[in-house]
Amino acid sequence: METLVSPLLTWFADHARDLPWRHTRDPYAIWVSEVMLQQTQVATVVPYWERWMRTFPDVAALARAPLERVLKLWEGLGYYTRARNLHRAARLLYREHGGQFPRDFESVRALPGVGRYTAGAICSLAFHQPTPVLDGNVARVLTRVFDLHLPLHRAGTQRRLWALAEALVGAAPEQVPPGLRRRRSWRARRVAENPCGALNEALMELGASVCTPRQPRCPDCPWADRCRARARGRAHLLPRRRRPAMAAPRRVLAWVCERRGRVLLRRRPAGGVNAGLWEFPGVPAAARTPPLRAARAALGTAVQRVDPWLTTRYTITQHRYRLEVYRVELNGRPVTLPTGCRWVGRGALERLTLTAAHRRVADLLLAGEPA
Numbered sequence: 511m512e513t514l515v516s517p518l519l520t521w522f523a524d525h526a527r528d529l530p531w532r533h534t535r536d537p538y539a540i541w542v543s544e545v546m547l548q549q550t551q552v553a554t555v556v557p558y559w560e561r562w563m564r565t566f567p568d569v570a571a572l573a574r575a576p577l578e579r580v581l582k583l584w585e586g587l588g589y590y591t592r593a594r595n596l597h598r599a600a601r602l603l604y605r606e607h608g609g610q611f612p613r614d615f616e617s618v619r620a621l622p623g624v625g626r627y628t629a630g631a632i633c634s635l636a637f638h639q640p641t642p643v644l645d646g647n648v649a650r651v652l653t654r655v656f657d658l659h660l661p662l663h664r665a666g667t668q669r670r671l672w673a674l675a676e677a678l679v680g681a682a683p684e685q686v687p688p689g690l691r692r693r694r695s696w697r698a699r700r701v702a703e704n705p706c707g708a709l710n711e712a713l714m715e716l717g718a719s720v721c722t723p724r725q726p727r728c729p730d731c732p733w734a735d736r737c738r739a740r741a742r743g744r745a746h747l748l749p750r751r752r753r754p755a756m757a758a759p760r761r762v763l764a765w766v767c768e769r770r771g772r773v774l775l776r777r778r779p780a781g782g783v784n785a786g787l788w789e790f791p792g793v794p795a796a797a798r799t800p801p802l803r804a805a806r807a808a809l810g811t812a813v814q815r816v817d818p819w820l821t822t823r824y825t826i827t828q829h830r831y832r833l834e835v836y837r838v839e840l841n842g843r844p845v846t847l848p849t850g851c852r853w854v855g856r857g858a859l860e861r862l863t864l865t866a867a868h869r870r871v872a873d874l875l876l877a878g879e880p881a
């Protein structure tokens with residue numbers, strides 16, 4: 511381990527990306543960044559994180575905010591359970607810890623939405639503890655460096671990878687290259703002051719920027735001469751993953767239905783995916799279901815005709831969807847309102863929190879653009 515840690519810390523002191531949450535030790539700010547980064551690219555997260563920290567600068571501000579406002583700020587990041595859990599956890603911290611972030615690993619891990627990875631990241635980055643992290647990037651780097659041809663999804667493989675990550679972060683405090691302590695750059699200071707946090711960040715960054723899935727840039731890697739998979743010419747074969755069977759996308763029809771300057775929206779029911787968020791009404795449909803028939807079945811005989819407007823694709827968890835959006839022309843009859851539906855003005859259409867695919871539809875509608 512010792513021969514690996516020092517070159518990695520030196521590399522990070524030279525190459526760490528300048529990200530806004532790398533200039534703070536505030537556990538709350540780090541927690542928010544880690545949760546946002548769980549399913550989202552860094553470049554997307556940066557403006558969201560900055561806006562979030564301006565709006566909810568601490569646990570108390572987040573705990574006091576209504577959930578609706580929290581979800582609105584999250585709009586576009588997807589996987590809204592993350593935002594709900596942040597909000598629930600902030601209220602719990604406010605109630606039971608006086609708004610202070612706990613410092614011990616188990617208390618951090620007990621917060622809603624915080625697993626071993628996130629707790630490890632917070633404790634190492636904010637509290638300088640030797641708690642490991644293991645995400646997809648780290649797993650890829652470790653399987654290659656140690657040339658582990660083990661199926662990634664097996665519990666035994668995961669245990670082995672966690673143990674390696676733990677050994678690396680545990681060795682970090684003793685392995686800070688002495689020259690780094692004399693350097694003045696923020697990167698070098700970050701490594702020297704918190705080697706455990708820096709080691710974890712370096713591992714993740716190496717996986718994200720150098721040891722990439724398809725074409726690892728081995729000549730730029732601080733472990734190039736220590737990497738066993740590279741020496742054996744099989745880095746590209748690792749890690750071993752189970753390939754999920756690709757199911758055909760599920761077809762969903764949605765209707766943009768306007769009457770007297772108002773638009774029909776539906777609120778998603780409690781307890782399901784994206785609960786409480788708004789969307790245009792629609793239905794899952796079989797491949798051959800005619801859109802007009804489906805619209806009349808849901809909205810009644812007020813539907814005169816439907817015109818295709820746009821088609822988009824999105825993924826929720828492991829499911830892929832094909833969303834077909836239709837503009838609905840109504841006759842003078844009353845519209846049957848499906849459960850959860852409501853007519854809203856254009857101002858509300860801007861204000862309400864919509865799922866990502868439906869936000870795109872709403873923005874096009876508000877802009878008055880053809881799809």
Ligand code: SF4
Nearest residue numbers: 721726728731737745
């Ligand atoms: S040498 Fe190549 S394969 Fe090995 S860890 Fe570095 S980038 Fe990944």
